[in-house]
Structures are given as C-alpha cells and as structure tokens.
Amino acid sequence: MTAFSTIEAASVTISHDDALRALTNASKAIDKKAEVEILYAAVVRSAPGGIAISATSLDLTSTTFIRCQAPKGFLAVFDCQTGLNLLKKAKKSDEVTFTMLEHGCQVSIGKLNVKLNEVANRDEELPSINDTEIRQLNQYFTIPSAQLLKIIEKVSFAISTEESRYYLNGIYMCPTTDGETSGMDFVATDGHRLSRFSIELPEGAEGLEGVIIPLKAVKELHRLLKRKECPENVAIRATDDLVQFELDTEETLLTKLVDGTFPDYSRVIPTKPAMTASACPRAMADAIKQVTSIAVEKGKAVKLTFAPGELTFTLDEVSAGSAEMTIRSDNEIDFVIGVNPSYMLDMFGQIEGHVEFGLIDEGSPMLIRDLANPEVTMVQMPKRL
Incomplete structure (x- = not known):
C-alpha cells in the first residue's frame, strides 16, 4: 500500500x-x-x-x-x-x-x-499489490510478441466462462518434458473442447510451476499485442501467485493468477487415433453454417458422416425438417460422429491450413490438427445425436 x-x-x-x-x-x-x-x-x-x-x-x-x-x-x-x-x-x-x-x-x-x-x-x-510480492517475481523469460499473440488467438476461444469452474477461467501456462526435449504448453478448455499451443521452453523458464492466467488479463494482453507499435518481445516475470508482462520498458500488465488446479489435459488428447481424415476448414465452416440455418434449438448436434472421398453434414430438426450438405474429404473411412456446430466454427476460425481429424469411436474425443500449424492441437468432445 x-x-x-x-x-x-x-x-x-x-x-x-x-x-x-x-x-x-x-x-x-x-x-x-x-x-x-x-x-x-x-x-x-x-x-x-x-x-x-x-x-x-x-x-x-x-x-x-x-x-x-x-x-x-x-x-x-x-x-x-x-x-x-x-x-x-x-x-x-x-x-x-x-x-x-x-x-x-x-x-x-x-x-x-x-x-x-x-x-x-x-x-x-x-x-x-504488495511490493514484496512484486520483488519476488524471480522467474524471468521472454517470448516474441508475434508468437505470444498467435498463442492467445489459437487458444483463448476454448476458455471457460463458467464461474463455478473458475480453474478453467484462463490459459494454463506450464513447462513440459518429453524425453530429453523441454517445451512449454499454453492450454485452455471448457470441458467440451480444448486447444493447446506448444513451443520450445524459453530460456529462463526452467523450474516454472504451471500457472493459470485469468481471462481478463488474457484479453488485455491480446489488445496490447495487436497494436501496430507492439515491441518485438514480451518479457514475462512470474511467481506462483503473480505474473507480469512487460512490453518494452513502457507498459506492464501485472495480474494475480487463478488460484486453482488445472486438470490433467493430456489425458483427453488422443495419442493414437484409429482413423484419420482431412478436409478444407472453409468448406466445412460453410457447410455447418448452411445446414444449421434451419436449427430451432441452439447447439443442436450436427452429424458428420465420413465416407471414402467425402464428408456429409446433416442436421435433423423435428419441427423444421432436415438439411444435408456434402463436401470433398481426403479419407478412406466410414465413420459417424455428432458435434456441437458452434464449437466447430470457433475452431475452424483459428485454422489456417487443412484440418486433420484423428478419430477413435463415436463416444471418444476427436483430435483436430491444423496442418499449417503443427504446434497447435485441438480436441472436440462428441455430442450425442
């Protein structure tokens, strides 16, 4: 004070x-x-x-x-x-x-x-915030501004806004190890979908405990990073309770962290899908928008039917009828799964290349990858048809 x-x-x-x-x-x-x-x-x-x-x-x-x-x-x-x-x-x-x-x-x-x-x-x-706490921001590392902006845009759409699940109200930042390789993951999930962005471990971030950056801080950091005059790098200082983002020496954003335990997200990411398929995200988004034009119930499941060389989107609405649209798809499988159309559109909005699906069965999480950005991994939970 x-x-x-x-x-x-x-x-x-x-x-x-x-x-x-x-x-x-x-x-x-x-x-x-x-x-x-x-x-x-x-x-x-x-x-x-x-x-x-x-x-x-x-x-x-x-x-x-x-x-x-x-x-x-x-x-x-x-x-x-x-x-x-x-x-x-x-x-x-x-x-x-x-x-x-x-x-x-x-x-x-x-x-x-x-x-x-x-x-x-x-x-x-x-x-x-107590001066003593600020002086304890002893974990220091930098991330290129363009990369941090990309991380936020590829991940933040999956942040939960449910206050009862406060530990999901932000982006989880944590170091990772895979054998001899060290990295850092940025993850968000609302329990229905998940997005993860993986980077090499920044120098100085060794020993950092996983922290949850709250949604309000994420939104403000995104606004600062989108400006034309944004500096080349962002310096990050952190403890278990606080994280500070420094844009050059002129602007700082200091935030308390979400006090909670982020779930073990690796458990819901399929590692060995039994089937794969790929398609154009723009064509898929267009198909979803068109078939859901007859929807009366918000969030009504859309059925995805994979067949050799094609993917069909179907929505059945009891009071209005049904709608169906088929697009080209690179696959040789026969598979059916239900999805939340709004969640899929959010994901497609962040995908720059072709979409690759990793599929197990109609009741298991669906792995979604952006072939233009291999560092991004998305997961969509199926929706009952």
Missing part, C-alpha cells in the same frame, strides 16, 4: 497520444463492478525519468511509463473514465497537462481546463 504524499502544487505535460494510450490502458484494468471508489481511479505519479500512469482492480494492474519532465513526488489521482472521456473529445495536436491541486487535479488540454475532484483523501492509501 502506498500513501498519498503532501507536496506543493506541481504539473507535468505530455503529448495527447501518450496520455490517451496510458489512460486507455489504465481503464482496461478497472473492475466496472467495484464498490470502492478508489478502484475507479487513475494514478499519475512521478517515476525515474518521467511519470507512471496506472490503475488497478487489485487482481489486475496496468502501468504505462511516459518519459517527460516531472517534479519529484508528483501525485495526482482522479476518476479514470472521466479523464479518458476528456481525451477522446480533445484534439490530438493538443498537449495534456496534469496539475496537482490542494483537493484534486486540473487537466489542461489546449484551451480547456478541467478541475477533477480527488477520488480519495490525501491521507488515504492507494491500493496496490
């Missing part, structure tokens, strides 16, 4: 772009359902070489460092969303000045001067 300090009025000036970026980042960390007023605050404080603008929900903290001239001990606290709204309506060419007042903060943008009331009293303590 960090206490407010009492100093004489002072100000800092930064560009509109930097201010907008920092407050946008801060706003993403805030819990919109928080009952404590201070948890809606943006905190602007002096830091070596500039200022740091941050916000926290106590589970997720976003901090943006901006190089500028800043007086020592500068501290301004105001409602983050109000400040962000001001910046969104201002001209991008205008500089932004934050000035400390006795009971608040003045934000000056061009000719506009707005006094914002302080969110907390001067002697109130600002919430933060």
Whole structure:
C-alpha cells in the first residue's frame, strides 16, 4: 500500500497520444463492478525519468511509463473514465497537462481546463499489490510478441466462462518434458473442447510451476499485442501467485493468477487415433453454417458422416425438417460422429491450413490438427445425436 504524499502544487505535460494510450490502458484494468471508489481511479505519479500512469482492480494492474519532465513526488489521482472521456473529445495536436491541486487535479488540454475532484483523501492509501510480492517475481523469460499473440488467438476461444469452474477461467501456462526435449504448453478448455499451443521452453523458464492466467488479463494482453507499435518481445516475470508482462520498458500488465488446479489435459488428447481424415476448414465452416440455418434449438448436434472421398453434414430438426450438405474429404473411412456446430466454427476460425481429424469411436474425443500449424492441437468432445 502506498500513501498519498503532501507536496506543493506541481504539473507535468505530455503529448495527447501518450496520455490517451496510458489512460486507455489504465481503464482496461478497472473492475466496472467495484464498490470502492478508489478502484475507479487513475494514478499519475512521478517515476525515474518521467511519470507512471496506472490503475488497478487489485487482481489486475496496468502501468504505462511516459518519459517527460516531472517534479519529484508528483501525485495526482482522479476518476479514470472521466479523464479518458476528456481525451477522446480533445484534439490530438493538443498537449495534456496534469496539475496537482490542494483537493484534486486540473487537466489542461489546449484551451480547456478541467478541475477533477480527488477520488480519495490525501491521507488515504492507494491500493496496490504488495511490493514484496512484486520483488519476488524471480522467474524471468521472454517470448516474441508475434508468437505470444498467435498463442492467445489459437487458444483463448476454448476458455471457460463458467464461474463455478473458475480453474478453467484462463490459459494454463506450464513447462513440459518429453524425453530429453523441454517445451512449454499454453492450454485452455471448457470441458467440451480444448486447444493447446506448444513451443520450445524459453530460456529462463526452467523450474516454472504451471500457472493459470485469468481471462481478463488474457484479453488485455491480446489488445496490447495487436497494436501496430507492439515491441518485438514480451518479457514475462512470474511467481506462483503473480505474473507480469512487460512490453518494452513502457507498459506492464501485472495480474494475480487463478488460484486453482488445472486438470490433467493430456489425458483427453488422443495419442493414437484409429482413423484419420482431412478436409478444407472453409468448406466445412460453410457447410455447418448452411445446414444449421434451419436449427430451432441452439447447439443442436450436427452429424458428420465420413465416407471414402467425402464428408456429409446433416442436421435433423423435428419441427423444421432436415438439411444435408456434402463436401470433398481426403479419407478412406466410414465413420459417424455428432458435434456441437458452434464449437466447430470457433475452431475452424483459428485454422489456417487443412484440418486433420484423428478419430477413435463415436463416444471418444476427436483430435483436430491444423496442418499449417503443427504446434497447435485441438480436441472436440462428441455430442450425442
């Protein structure tokens, strides 16, 4: 916990772009359902070489460092969303000045001067993750930004949003060993489908225990990585309770981890499927969309019928009738299985090459591979017809 300090009025000036970026980042960390007023605050404080603008929900903290001239001990606290709204309506060419007042903060943008009331009293303590915990982030390694973005996009669709299964509400990151080969898996599952992305073990990640990165942090990290100005690498610091993502030295995302045990995902991934088949994911997605156009019941199972050289999609709807569509498929098998169409579409949306199916029987998990991305493994549980 960090206490407010009492100093004489002072100000800092930064560009509109930097201010907008920092407050946008801060706003993403805030819990919109928080009952404590201070948890809606943006905190602007002096830091070596500039200022740091941050916000926290106590589970997720976003901090943006901006190089500028800043007086020592500068501290301004105001409602983050109000400040962000001001910046969104201002001209991008205008500089932004934050000035400390006795009971608040003045934000000056061009000719506009707005006094914002302080969110907390001067002697109130600002919430933060304990400094001792942050210093214990002794596990350090880096992952290329483009690779981390790809991991999130290939895996996150399978994250569960059921609060009762909180231990599935994130991406599981864990080191792996296969004989003499060491790697790292990123896995998500909701119990009905699973997606795993495997990479070589980054240097420095040896000894890391498996951790579950919560969904909110995953979404914000994805947003940061998608920007054009994203750095080449992301530094990751971790303990059993926290993980911090550092984008250069300017932006950090610190999150508490999901406190739970991720299931042994390797047990549901078929290792020796009895049959294989492949097809074009775009053709399959189109077939699913067309046959489900008559569906009345949401999530109604679609029947996949594999026959030599073809794959037929069938949906039977008692009140509406039935729909059927056949596409070409590279296989020499006869096999029938039911699937959830929405789950299949989510998977096909992340597949870049041809789909390869690994099949056992109609009651066993179905292995799905992207032939263009061998590091990705997906599993779909069958649905009763």
